[in-house]
Amino acid sequence: MKGRASLPGADELFRVTSIDKGRGGRAATQSDKDQQDDRQPTERVPSGRQRHDEKVTFYCTAEELMDLENARLLLRREHGIGVDRGRIVREALAQVLSELERDGAGATLVKRLSSR
Secondary structure, three states: OOOOOOOOOHHHHOOOOOOOOOOOOOOOOHHHHHHHHHOOOOOOOOOOOOOOOOOOOOOOOHHHHHHHHHHHHHHHHHHOOOOOHHHHHHHHHHHHHHHHHHHHHHOHHHHHHHOO
16 A cells, blocks of 8 residues: 555645735725725735635737746746746736826826727
């Protein structure tokens, strides 16, 4: 008889993986929403390496996919940063959305989308 596979225990399977343990735990009150409206846009922080509950699928060209993969390899080769494509996309998304909130009509996203 061969040795048994080593499986994770219940503690590992059910551990909390999010940074914000209370996310979704309580509903936002009206006063919370009012406070959010009064605040200046802040720099978005990507979610980083954690379990994500939401999924989005989008289509891209083979060239765009190769560009993304080449960026991943460049980050690892020249900067010693080993990340997956999803993390690169989340970082880029956070950066673009922060710029849009901060600069509005002057944001690169607005300029690029309106010129097409």
